[in-house]
Amino acid sequence: MQVKQGATTFLKGIILLFGMVMLALCFYWLPVIAIREPKAHPGDYSLYPLLIFVYGCCIAFSVALYQSFTLLNYIETDKAFSEFSLQSLQVIKKCGFTIIFCIVLAIATLRIIAEVSGDDAAGPISLSLMGILATSSLTAVVDVLQKLLKNIMDTKQK
Numbered sequence: 001m002q003v004k005q006g007a008t009t010f011l012k013g014i015i016l017l018f019g020m021v022m023l024a025l026c027f028y029w030l031p032v033i034a035i036r037e038p039k040a041h042p043g044d045y046s047l048y049p050l051l052i053f054v055y056g057c058c059i060a061f062s063v064a065l066y067q068s069f070t071l072l073n074y075i076e077t078d079k080a081f082s083e084f085s086l087q088s089l090q091v092i093k094k095c096g097f098t099i100i101f102c103i104v105l106a107i108a109t110l111r112i113i114a115e116v117s118g119d120d121a122a123g124p125i126s127l128s129l130m131g132i133l134a135t136s137s138l139t140a141v142v143d144v145l146q147k148l149l150k151n152i153m154d155t156k157q158k
Contacts, residue, residue, distance in 0.1 A: 005076070008072045008075055008076050011072055012069060012072055015065050015068055015069050015072070016069075018065055019062065019065050022058055022061060022062050022065070025058060026055065026058050030051060030054060030055065030058075033047070033051070034047070034048075034051055046109075046113045046116075046117075049105075049106075049109045050106055050110070053102045053103070053105050053106040053109070054102075054106070056098065056099075056102040057098075057103065060095040060096075060098040060099045060102070061095065061099060063091065063095050064091070064092045064095035064096065064099075067088045067089075067091045067092050067095070068088075068092065070084075070088050071085060071089070071092075074088070080149075081152055081153055081156065082153075083153075085149060086146060086150060086153070089142055089145060089146040089149065090146065092142050093139055093142045093143055093146065096135050096136070096138060096139030096142065097139065099131075099135050100132055100135050100136060100139070103128050103131050103132050103135070104132070106128060107125055107128050107129070110125055110128070111125070
């Protein structure tokens with residue numbers, strides 16, 4: 001199977017762009033929030049669990065980006081139908097489940113914070129549910145691709 005070099009190069013560029021955004025998020029924006037919020041609200045430690053969940057999502061997303069980049073390298077070198085591709089898809093799927101788990105924990109934390117403080121957390125919770133929907137959709141696509149690749153590899157071996 002011959003894949004055009006331009007398509008995989010474009011996808012690699014998009015993955016690198018997402019990676020740079022994740023680096024900016026993890027090393028610039030989130031630390032600024034972690035420093036500014038405790039100064040604005042002394043004694044309120046409800047932000048820290050949410051930051052832990054956001055960092056968990058960022059780490060899982062970064063690992064999934066790396067595995068996607070690796071998968072594109074396998075496709076470029078005509079190793080798309082290999083055990084390495086299956087392993088990359090498996091890691092991407094696990095990262096998707098990790099992101100969903102972190103978002104669910106963040107929703108539970110938001111609900112607890114909303115009950116204690118009397119605030120309305122409907123907006124952040126609805127955005128979180130949209131994130132779960134998007135992540136679960138991508139994870140389902142990766143699962144289908146993984147099963148398809150496994151079936152193709154099994155029929156090649158027979």
